[in-house]
Amino acid sequence: MSTTNLIVAGVGGQGVILATEILGKAAIKENFDVVISEIHGMAQRGGAVVSHVRIGSRVYSPTVVDGSADAILGFEPVEVLRSLRYASDRTRIVTNKKRVIPPSVSMGIAEYPSLEQIVEMYRRFTQHIAMIDAFSLAEEAGSTRTQNIVLVGALAATRVLPLKNDTLKACIQERVPKRYLEANLRAFDLGHAEASR
């Protein structure tokens, strides 16, 4: 099979690493090779973070080539903008609508673009765009900390990844603390349903 390339873009502290770890574990369970490249250390202190996930029969490079992502999963709308170099016209963008205002904007040094401007820019790369209100869905699931799992659910609905929902859910079960499990599984389903509509 050919390799599936995924970019996960967000802000340090949003749970990007947990989300990609779940995808990676699911890939192993389904007997794929997988490589994830993460950002740790100084770069993750509230800064922009990008993780690369590549799933296939044999993957070498830990990073995705420009113009080669099958999907970009955005935890924040502007962070997808920063990762558009990985998109082509067949890339599916699944992103959180919820903005995280960077201090540069609060200080008046920079401006946060409108959602319309952002989507217009996405459209210069691809027409396959799904905007999800992961924050509200996570609240509905029982904890705003499950936004990352809402987004994993939404990504699963696009069927870009060669991973079954049950496998992903089994990996969520292995990975999140028991007391938050129910909220996380609900978050997955809500995200999945939202992106399937």
Place this chain on the structure above:
Amino acid sequence: MSDLSKLDILVRGRAGESHLLLGNEAVARGALEGGVQVATTYPGTPSSEIADTIALMAREASIYMEYSTNEMVALEVAAGASISGARAICSMKMVGLNVASDALMTLAYTGVRGGLVIISADDPDCFSSQNEQDNRYYALLANAPCFEPSNPQEAKDMLLSALSLSEEFELPVMLRLVTRVSHARKPVVLGPVEARRRDMKFSRDVKRFVMVPSNARSRHLVLLEKMDRVKRVAEESSLNTVLGEGALGVVTSGVSFNYCMESLNLLDLRASVLKLGLVNPLPTGLIVSFLKDHDPVIVVEELEPFLELHIRSMVQGAAVHRRILGKLSDPSYLPRNGELSTKLVLSAIRKVLGRPTPIDFQDIENRSRMAEALSPPRPPVLCPGCPHMASFHAIKVATGGRAVCATDIGCYALGAQPPLSIGDVLLCMGASAGVASGISKVVKEPVVGVVGDSTFFHASIPGLINAVYNKHKFVYIVLDNCTTAMTNFQPHPGTGVTGLGESSKQILIEDVAKGCGVDFVKVTDPYDLKFTISTIKEAVEQKGPAVVISRHKCAILESQERTAKGDEIVPFEVDEEKCTECTACVKLLGCPALVVSQRNVSIDSILCVGCGVCAQVCPYGAIRKG
């Protein structure tokens, strides 16, 4: 992974099982499989998770681990253990090896007894570093064999090879990782766990281990002779291997190998790839015969043209005439800075062969630039409620914004950016004391040095003693957040806890400063702005070096501890009646919990840790506890 499932896999996992592991976790498992008894480190990205994972495994796996005060001490501890017969590893980020290099250069002469591997995690592209030095050159300089894995599985397996080689030749050996190996997660097949040695004892050998000049001279010859023998191992090693067939030859090592394989697949190109797992000493015979069989030969490596330089000298020695393409022949072929990628390698091969790339990178680049121009910058910032923000604000107020500041390595380096803008020079761990001293000899403005608690213990103490002895006048502000925050909260001598979680004597920074001869030593809590400002003002008036310890626990750590205890964290809020929308709070502190949207200031109740510093800077008393 949760700590428990990590232990399940890394300590209790059986040979043959495959698990998704971070490169650094795979190395930690390698330490267990390889019978390592002593593991030392000073934390630094991208190396930290190696020792942090071993710390977690230590008790059950019977490995002694420690966070040493700095990398040189870490290597000395590992050396002492190894000379006494134990297997040891010493992990650090690449700049750590600058600190440890003094020990390394002579350790190569004495050699070791138990296998000793120095793990250097390099950071091409400076994701979390002040430079991007290529530590393969340290292996060359020290005459230390050096392995370079391309992925987490190889990182684990090569640690085992490195331990065996080290023991066979009684040499310290290097394992060179990079960010994209240390922080890559891949399936890793576990191997069997070797039994730990028991009943070792020290055996005296003065000619070998006491490096006075007469002994050093003869040990240098022994070292050179050993490296000749390791070279013969390199010729036969299965870690130096040729993959694929074709007239085109590619020579590569480490993480670059991955980009070569992807590029050849994408271009559907037949080529022969010489993958070097042992990069010092290089197998001259193998490389020369590879050159004879291929034309052209392209060398693909990250950062310095280390392989290329050697290959060119081999060509001259063997009088083979081949087109060799690399950074030395054509600086536009691959960059000597930053990390490589499949895109860069693809473009380089295309250029060499005159083929089109399957992707129009220029078009992507043009559109990406437009997208990036629309994106407000989001550099890493100090966390909500970070006590450093308050300290920096106090420095600014106390010195009327005139201070020239030598800063240091840690989270607080982020204070150099607006709005705090404290930090004018940043070099290396502990440099703040020395640099501030030098500045103070030249400028008339008040001079300040800032240093973190862990960095203070690491390398700033000789600088501080020098400042007292040579009468330098500056204020040295120790930003003590009671942890090594940047690298994931490791303990240090000031915390009174060891890496194994045992309590130990807590060494107080104020005692050390007084012991160094500093007369003015005061402690303040930065969350109390008024007192902190007046203390710094007083310090500025001193005749010699003055130390102010600005102490408050890291906001992340404190919030975690309070949540665990069941303490409620009460966020602050803006009183809209009183708020004049002057945004002074945001402009003075830049706290990420303060959000301005259409001039309306609010406090994000999820991010706010309730430190109350913004309430102290608000000129209108419009911020209060919620």
